[in-house]
Amino acid sequence: MIIDGKSLAQAILRQLAQDINQGVARGKHPPKLVVFTVAPTSESIAYINSKRSRMEEIGGVCEVMHYTKAPRFEHLVGKLSKIAQMPETSGVIVQLPLPAGLGTISLLDYIPDQKEVEGFKKKSQYASPLGLAVLTMLRSVYTPVDLDKPETVIVDIHKDVDYFRTTMRRKKIVVLGHGLTGGQPLGEVLSRLKISYININENTPTPEEYINQADIIISCVGKTVVHAEHIKQGSILVSVGLHRENGKWVGDYDESQVASKALAYSPTPGGVGPLNVAYLLSNTVRAWEMQE
Numbered sequence: 001m002i003i004d005g006k007s008l009a010q011a012i013l014r015q016l017a018q019d020i021n022q023g024v025a026r027g028k029h030p031p032k033l034v035v036f037t038v039a040p041t042s043e044s045i046a047y048i049n050s051k052r053s054r055m056e057e058i059g060g061v062c063e064v065m066h067y068t069k070a071p072r073f074e075h076l077v078g079k080l081s082k083i084a085q086m087p088e089t090s091g092v093i094v095q096l097p098l099p100a101g102l103g104t105i106s107l108l109d110y111i112p113d114q115k116e117v118e119g120f121k122k123k124s125q126y127a128s129p130l131g132l133a134v135l136t137m138l139r140s141v142y143t144p145v146d147l148d149k150p151e152t153v154i155v156d157i158h159k160d161v162d163y164f165r166t167t168m169r170r171k172k173i174v175v176l177g178h179g180l181t182g183g184q185p186l187g188e189v190l191s192r193l194k195i196s197y198i199n200i201n202e203n204t205p206t207p208e209e210y211i212n213q214a215d216i217i218i219s220c221v222g223k224t225v226v227h228a229e230h231i232k233q234g235s236i237l238v239s240v241g242l243h244r245e246n247g248k249w250v251g252d253y254d255e256s257q258v259a260s261k262a263l264a265y266s267p268t269p270g271g272v273g274p275l276n277v278a279y280l281l282s283n284t285v286r287a288w289e290m291q292e
Helices: 005-025 044-056 074-086 106-110 129-142 161-168 182-191 209-212 271-291
Strands: 033-039 061-067 091-095 173-174 197-200 218-221 236-238 243-245 248-250
Touching: 005 044, 033 044, 033 074, 033 271, 044 061, 044 106, 044 271, 061 074, 074 091, 074 106, 091 271, 129 161, 129 182, 129 236, 129 271, 173 182, 173 209, 197 209, 209 218
Parallel strands: 033 061, 033 091, 173 197, 173 218, 218 236
Antiparallel strands: 243 248
């Protein structure tokens, strides 16, 4: 089974478009997401373009503040603070990775809590879009969803606690990687739900032993690290990481090799990425709804 993240994301985006239409009809200005990016990588540019396109599709606005090279810290935080305080700004994100010398955590201090829609701040009111994306994919494997009914697709981290605790009980979950944009926010969401998991990285001895026993493998590395011979029959694979091979985006495993062994797996592209963007926009629309 291929987990179709694109179709799941479209169901969420349709609901967001409806929410925006209703708000605009009441006289609200459309939601606006502002993205700050500094010397972006090709991967970052692809994500930014996707965010902008999806935001415009649902009736919102996405503005990109693009710096080709690192500005002075004082200049960046001044611009960031000014735009974040504007009433027409619904949400602000700082696209990662950043050049050395620009600290992500310190930059987040200049974004009001209500507008920091990626959920990076401690005790954020927003769940990580990535974490919600992965949970949505897993639920779609265990419980049938109706794409015409967004409420069967959208994960609410507060309302769905019991579901995930019950469904994931006794499941052996392995998360590969602990990066700021991958394994770390995903791990925080799992921990928030009190779902046990094992995190492995480049320093873990014989990682294949953990992978071989896993019911669910979530890889956040960005290179091919999960091999078919190391996974057990009937496991679920989700690739958060991606990289380019021969000019194409690929995930952390060879889909043609794992297809015969996995119960379900996410493709690249069309897997986690679209859902990650959909939940980022969902957080932005929620922020917009709270701002009068």
